[in-house]
Amino acid sequence: MNHRPVLFSAAVLAAATLALTGCAGGDDAPVEEGALELVTPGTLTVCSEVPYPPFEMEDGNGGYTGFDLDLVAAIAEKLDLEVSIQDVGFDGLQSGTTLIAGTCDFGASAMTITEERKTNLDFADPYYDSLQSLLVKTDSGITGIDDLEGRNVAVQQGTTGENYAEENATGAVLVQYPGDAEMWPALQAGQVEAILQDLPVNIEHVKADSDYQVVEEYNTDEQYGFAFAKGERTNLREAVNGALQELRDSGEYDTIYDKYFSAE
Known part of the structure; x- marks a missing residue:
């Protein structure tokens, strides 16, 4: 993935500062921008792997959109900051390296919170x-995960x-790809016979092409969270939590949410 920054302007709030509970010191005092330890002063610099619709997408005008990034823009507005999106590889992001x-x-970047990642x-x-x-394709003959033995199945590395x-697709040949941008064309080209990944992303493909269908869903009790380097930017994380709650x-x-998921 390339690493190109795109700036979004965040409107200035009517209030000069945002009071956030649970910040450093445990009182209701607002967090000053300097205390957030931003990479670039005045800007919220956020890493994400694009595309991963409907969470991360290019908007056709040199910028980005999607559920995650619209939410980031709203958080930045609450914090009176601009936003710079850095397009990066997911594996380096989820491992903490980036x-x-x-x-x-x-x-x-639609990142599931796991105990392994929390290390x-x-x-x-x-x-x-x-x-x-x-x-899968509608005429594939695949009705569920039990039909994948001996078949090539696309998965995103590190997800x-x-x-x-790995735990449930017995006998399947798992083919690793960097992201959905590579998996979807591979399925269309017949290089793989199925994609196993997050439901909202697969739903986007069904909406785009009726020759494909989601044949099974798996409840894995997953929740997405914004990820921070271990032990760093604690004030910023608490500020983000406060903005999310607002x-x-x-x-x-x-x-x-309804902009992207109301049809599901």
Whole structure:
């Protein structure tokens, strides 16, 4: 993936500062920008692997959109910051390598919170509940995970979808790809016969092409969270949590959610 920054302008709030509970010191005092330890002053620099619709997408005008990135833009507005999106590889992001290197302030890339990832990452409060799923051609003869023996199945490297396939797709030939941008064309070209990954992403493909269908969904009790380098930017993580709660309380979160998921 290339690493190109794109700036989004975040409107200045009417209030000069945002009071966030649970910040450093345990009182209701607002967090000053300097205390957030931003990579670039005045800007929220966020790493994400694009594309991964409907969570991360290019908007056709040189910028980015999607559920995660719209939510990031709303958080930045609450914190009176601009946003710079860095397009990075997911494997380096989920392993903590990218964040430890100081490339960005945090990662927003449909990342499931897991105990394994918590050894290298800190997470903000969960912001999305997800399922895994199996996508195939409608005429494939595949009706579920039990039909995958001996078949090539696309999985994204370093993801919980890959883990689920390793544990449950008995006899399948798992083919690793960097992301959905490579898996979807591979399925269309017949290089693989199925994709096992997050349900919302597979649903986007069904919407785009009726020759494909989701034949099974798997409840894995997954929740997505924004990822931070372990032990770093604690004030920023708490500020993000406070902004997320404000968005939920005001109904703005629901508006962003319905934009992408109301048809599901």
